[in-house]
Amino acid sequence: MSILSGHARVAGIAGWPVTYSRSPRLHGFWLQRHGIDGAYIPLPIRPGDLPIAARGLLAAGFAGANVTIPHKLAAFEICDTVDDTARRAGAVNTLVFRDGKIAGSNTDGYGFVANLQAHDVDPVAGPALLLGAGGSARAVAAALLDAGAVVTISNRTRARAENLARDLPGLRVVEWNTRNAALRDHALVVNTTPLGMVGHEPLELDLSAAPASLVVADNVYVPLETSLLAAADARGLRSIGGLGMLLHQAVPGFQSWFGVKPVVDEELRRFVAADLLA
Ligand SMILES: NC(=O)c1ccc[n+]([C@@H]2O[C@H](COP(=O)([O-])OP(=O)(O)OC[C@H]3O[C@@H](n4cnc5c(N)ncnc54)[C@H](OP(=O)(O)O)[C@@H]3O)[C@@H](O)[C@H]2O)c1
Known part of the structure; x- marks a missing residue:
């Protein structure tokens, strides 16, 4: 992981359990590839704790977070705004924190179609x-x-x-x-x-x-x-x-938090797949 400055942007994945998640590896690859002053970390948040945890992350200056099992429905409820992707999917997997507000979207459908x-x-x-x-x-x-x-x-x-x-x-x-x-x-x-x-x-x-x-x-x-x-x-x-689909669904979140639209390519695929084969 690169050395962070005081300006570093931080995001992560909220789940329980979250230890199985490949998202830190995936986003970490892109952060390193682009030399970004930022971090993406696992956020082990217990069932029921998402509302308080999300407000805490917002107050702590996080750029946002992904949300996985079991929080995708609860995430919908804690957002100040949700877009059409979240409304149509009935669930949120991506939170963007901006101007003291939480915006929610669902990138699974985008990831499927992009794949x-x-x-x-x-x-x-x-x-x-x-x-x-x-x-x-x-x-x-x-x-x-x-x-x-x-x-x-x-x-x-x-x-x-x-x-x-x-x-x-x-x-x-x-x-x-x-x-x-x-x-x-x-x-x-x-x-x-x-x-x-x-x-x-x-x-x-x-x-x-x-x-x-x-x-x-x-x-x-x-x-x-x-x-x-x-x-x-x-x-x-x-x-x-x-x-x-997993790789592509991560693109919009990374772009919102870190300001670069990352590319899904064979090198990334091999890097994440190596962990699945291990
Ligand atoms: N590649 C990706 O990026 C990505 C993203 C999201 C999810 N996924 C994968 O997609 C899968 C489903 O996730 P989900 O969140 O949609 O799960 P979910 O909400 O729990 O839905 C599971 C669905 O599978 C059906 N099902 C479960 N067991 C079955 C069985 N024995 N026979 C027939 N139907 C059965 C259920 O039918 P009933 O209604 O009859 O119970 C239900 O429709 C998981 O493996 C997950 O890892 C992958």
């Missing part, structure tokens, strides 16, 4: 099928709809998908047990569930009848290559892992 584009996949080239209806599905669905895509959602608990469709007009819902057949009508399928993540069951998705042009995206990034991505590769389909 598709980095892989030369046009998010509106054809209909997208999202599997899952949790927090990340909401952010991804909102970003795809805002980009002009046709979006379908399939979730184990149908009522939850319908709630999402009520909040995000235009979203279509199909039954969880018809997801294999639904692949035929879609250009992109996205796993937004934790299925396939270390410690979870694999996602059951039969790609055998999928169109050869289907793009398969998995938001899970531990492991880097999930069984879904391996199945897509084996079937000759294009596959996109979740690490790129």
